[in-house]
Amino acid sequence: MASACDEPLYALAKRTLDLVCAAVLLVALLPVFALVGLAIVLESRGPVFYCAERIGRFGRPFCVAKFRSMRADADPEAHAAFIGSLLREEARCAVYKVPDDPRITRVGAFLRRTSLDELPQLWNVLRGEMSLVGPRPDVPYAVAQYPDWVGPRLVVKPGITGLWQVSGRSTLSLLDMYRLDVRYVQTASLLGDLRILVRTVPAVLSRTGAA
Known part of the structure; x- marks a missing residue:
């Protein structure tokens, strides 16, 4: 699929923006x-950060970093089944969120909101695995x-953010999110990213x- 994403000048400008912004924001x-990490460890046992496998560009898996928002012993099977129902359009609710998920801690609920x-x-942006703007991993x-058609x-x-996040976010279905992601790929530009x-x-x- 031909788009600005394939243009070297756009790729260079986007990567420069990613590096500068990510470095400044991290500092x-x-x-x-520090405050979020303290809140997490005070509420529940387990690590501050959570490493989750996600699929990146060209289908390459990578480890996405997040603050832990669930109990350390949370079982992913319920989420996998829920995603299947969203893809079959048997359920329509906040993207990726199992309703009233008991695995989420109180601090985690705030972090997600x-x-x-x-x-x-x-x-992940500094490492080149993600961009500031793009489809949700x-x-x-x-x-x-x-x-x-989602490929x-x-x-x-x-x-980290994208067209879906600023277009209704969790009020949209999972397939709506995918449609917005495909539209982003088709119309990508540096001005659009900004x-x-x-x-x-x-x-x-x-x-x-909020998701």
Whole structure:
């Protein structure tokens, strides 16, 4: 699929933006990291950070970093079954969220509402596994069930934020999210990325469909 994503100048500008912003934000947010880490360890046993397998560009698996928002012994099977129901359109609710999930801690619920749980992904951006803007990094068992038309979302790096996050977010279905991701790939531009970044802040602060 031909798009600006294939243009060397766009790729260079996007990578430069990623590196500069991720480095600055990681340093500036160190106090936030410390406070969040303290809150996590005070509430429940287990590590501060959670490493989850996700599928990146061209279908390559990588480990995405997050603040732990669930109990350390959480079973992923319920989530895998739930994703299957979303892909079959048997369920329509907040993307990736099992309703009233008992695995989520109280601190974790707050982190998810405010998207603070995703701040460690700035490290993935520095490593080149993710971008600031792009499709949401997907779980392997969802990618294995992709309809053919969803495939193009894997030709770009996944992002911390994206078109879906500023277009209704969890008020949309999983397939709606995929449609927006494919549209992003088809119309990607540096100006479009900047617009998404600017729109992300009010979207998070207003908790519009917070995931």
